[in-house]
Amino acid sequence: MQALIDTIARMAPSGDAHRVFHGRGGLHPGCEDWTLDWYPPVWVATHFGNTSDDDVRALGEALQARWAIIGQGQPLNWVLQRRQPDGPVSRPVTECMAGSVPEPHVVHEGGARYLVQVMKGQNRGLFLDMAEGRRWVRDHARGARVLNLFAYTCAFSVAALHGGATEVINLDMAGGAMSTGQRNHRLNFAGTPRDGRARFLVHDLFHSWGKLTRMGPYDLVIADPPSYQKGSFVALKDYPRLLRRLPDLLVPGGQALICLNAPEIPESVLREQLAREAPTLVVEQRLPNPPAFADASPDRALKVLLARQG
Template identity: 60%
Template sequence: MQALLDAIAAAPLPTEACRIFHGRGGLNPGCEGWTLDAYPPVWVFTSFEPADDALLAAVHQALQARWATLAPGAALHWVYQCRHPQQRETRTMAGQVPEPHVVQEDGARYLVHVLRGQNHGLFLDMAEGRRWVQRHAAQHPGLRVLNLFAYTCAFSVAALRAGAAQVVNVDMAGGALATGRQNHRLNGLEAGALFWDHDIFSSWGKITRHGPYGLVIIDPPSYQKGSFVATKDYARLLRRLPDLLAPGGHALLCLNAPELDSAFLHQQVQEQAPTLQFVERLANPATFADAQPERALKVLVYREAG
């Protein structure tokens, strides 16, 4: 537990959404089940194993002491979430969560819901992916982007803020896309964004007709029963890429399945879309350092020849 408490004691005043402690990375023995995130003004402590009262009291004491130093006189707001299969719960431990709860990242604003479900609306480990999209869009004026498995459309916000001409956001979850629309409104980016609540695998005709695209982003769930299973469905996505990409276009391929390494993606691309050329693998945020990088998030950039 000491590594967690030390991270809290050294935490800077969070002004943007970020991870503070990543026990899941395996670099702090005994802390593998814990993470601490900042969604200002709220701290979110997540445990993947049941947390007893003594642990929660220690976290509270540490947060309270650090907050008194960082923001003297300000109220402490923190949330505890347990993700153990037998003890799933989320509760406010101190203060309150603002409604609406809007956080920032690199100047962009995003709506989050830390009390609702396991996914809070903004995947913090994908911050470098969003930065890459923003840089890429800035370097390619008029870029047309296809954002598959768009979720709450953070990639779209990043692209449009940097000057992309249009982003097509596709996700079968209408609720997530509704939040995506709100994210675009928060950033004054309502023009240029399309939102299609479609099953991607039954919508290729519409998606292809709207192309070609200078950038295709594929960020699927690692496993979602009845929707997407990476070991069999990623290939179905990749074989469509040559028809979707404009000559010289790029693909951002994401995979967050611990059991599948980057070699899996490389092999899939070689088999299903051999005209694509590997460019680079993006580094994850430093706060997500992992003792086994191949188990962590993989984000690969490819380019269509031409």
């Protein structure tokens, strides 16, 4: 795990949440099972599979040594989550190894604030690999009506409103995640002119096309579904059903941000599905991922395509 230790020794202070080390990208031999994230004021290390007590001790010592230099006298807070390798999902085991975790835990990114939860489950409330997607939305949302599908905790919606969107419709079938999304909006916009510009629909997308079409059309549609969530969305089966509906939701010249985080599905498959199911949508670019998420295989990394309605 030397590459992880070396990265920790070079870490610089930052006020924004971000990934520090991405062993999962395959660019650090011997560290493929490690990631390290910064959710201020907490370091979150994740290990996939079994790890030794010696490795955990070395990680803690490296964090403590670097924090003594960059931590401005604050106590070190760090969390370790152990997950099973890719395959059947089991409950992760999460421990606070030093310090504490604030509750509520609010982090910053690009001037926005988001609630996160680093002690429960695998999904922490803010997907750090999507930072460039949120940046793009913030930079291009001025004056736009936005539809945010599979909204989760509505981070895209917060970014769009920070960027000047006139309205955002958020849809997700998970009521708990949408409740957090509403709290995220209050954190950012309560008492401001942007308060009230977001709507929150707890619906199953595939039973809501009529309602969404009547509420449209939209200047921007964001589709960031889970790659595999039983009873909700399975990428290989359901993405074609989603793509063929997008043109009807967009204004002429409108844009769609099409996201896929499924390492087993290459970009070419997503492009082929798009060309077949929505030929009026023309791909303009694939957005970059944050540099920390560099991957030996771009096809395994997060794929975010920007398409425009012809």
